[in-house]
Amino acid sequence: MSNACEQDIELRFQHRERARKSEFSSIWQDTLEAVFADVAPYYDFASNFASLGLCSRWRRRFIASVEVAPGERVLDVCAGTNGVGIELLRQQPELNVFAIDRSAAMQEVGLRRARARGFHIESVIKDVHALPFPDNSFDIVTLQWASRHLRVVDVFSEIRRVLRPGGCFYHCDMLKPKNRMVALLYGAYLKACLSSTALAFGSGTEAWSCRDYFVRAIQLFYSAAELTELLERIGFSNVTCRSAAGGIVASHRAVKP
Numbered sequence: 001m002s003n004a005c006e007q008d009i010e011l012r013f014q015h016r017e018r019a020r021k022s023e024f025s026s027i028w029q030d031t032l033e034a035v036f037a038d039v040a041p042y043y044d045f046a047s048n049f050a051s052l053g054l055c056s057r058w059r060r061r062f063i064a065s066v067e068v069a070p071g072e073r074v075l076d077v078c079a080g081t082n083g084v085g086i087e088l089l090r091q092q093p094e095l096n097v098f099a100i101d102r103s104a105a106m107q108e109v110g111l112r113r114a115r116a117r118g119f120h121i122e123s124v125i126k127d128v129h130a131l132p133f134p135d136n137s138f139d140i141v142t143l144q145w146a147s148r149h150l151r152v153v154d155v156f157s158e159i160r161r162v163l164r165p166g167g168c169f170y171h172c173d174m175l176k177p178k179n180r181m182v183a184l185l186y187g188a189y190l191k192a193c194l195s196s197t198a199l200a201f202g203s204g205t206e207a208w209s210c211r212d213y214f215v216r217a218i219q220l221f222y223s224a225a226e227l228t229e230l231l232e233r234i235g236f237s238n239v240t241c242r243s244a245a246g247g248i249v250a251s252h253r254a255v256k257p
């Protein structure tokens with residue numbers, strides 16, 4: 001790749017990150033915590049309800065792609081109600097799983113769910129833009145359904161720092177579809193879906209006020225191909241991507257060299 005082309009990619013990412021930050025930072029800082037505190041008790045049920053069961057299906061497919069071995073240290077970033085950690089422990093009960101999330105309410109539900117299944121997950125309540133772990137301290141890092149709410153370049157760089165050389169980052173999220181028609185239909189479906197879910201579960205005012213944000217956050221997010229490029233720019237290697245449903249969802253695997 002030529003220098004000019006590399007600089008162009010760099011500028012594109014800087015520009016997008018600035019745009020995301022300027023449009024969303026007040027929601028990220030002030031509103032989302034209240035939303036997740038409100039939805040915590042019914043988050044898992046509501047996600048499946050809203051996605052007609054697809055969330056669980058995509059989660060199972062994502063977890064099946066994560067290669068784990070006994071004794072490995074795994075960090076689940078933005079762990080929420082520990083859906084990822086629990087599925088990984090089902091696959092390999094001898095993992096050391098750490099969960100980090102700034103929502104105490106989501107983690108409370110997540111720890112209860114883990115305990116009910118006989119699993120131990122080490123929970124840290126903290127913002128993930130600065131990970132409170134030493135360099136090279138995890139074999140695997142996972143992050144599902146949350147990057148749209150983050151300054152991704154900062155968080156992915158932190159993830160790279162805490163992974164040991166040769167360690168793997170597994171990412172899965174709803175992304176921006178490349179096809180405009182798919183994007184349009186998807187945005188409309190999402191908005192209708194969020195409204196009916198909020199109505200069905202009696203969500204609070206913050207969740208209602210965020211319906212437009214949830215759609216807009218995807219519109220301003222990255223496509224699967226862009227996320228591959230971004231991971232490479234941050235210094236990951238062997239980046240692979242598997243997308244589904246017309247690019248609405250994709251999972252990435254990236255190695256720390």
Ligand SMILES: C[S@@+](CC[C@H](N)C(=O)[O-])C[C@H]1O[C@@H](n2cnc3c(N)ncnc32)[C@H](O)[C@@H]1O
Nearest residue numbers: 036078079080101102103106127128144145146
């Ligand atoms: C949609 S939930 C996803 C939870 C989980 N990863 C899953 O797959 O079900 C998003 C989570 O990201 C967390 N989150 C959002 N921004 C965060 C931040 N800056 N620091 C830590 N956690 C954050 C929220 O508290 C919430 O639990």
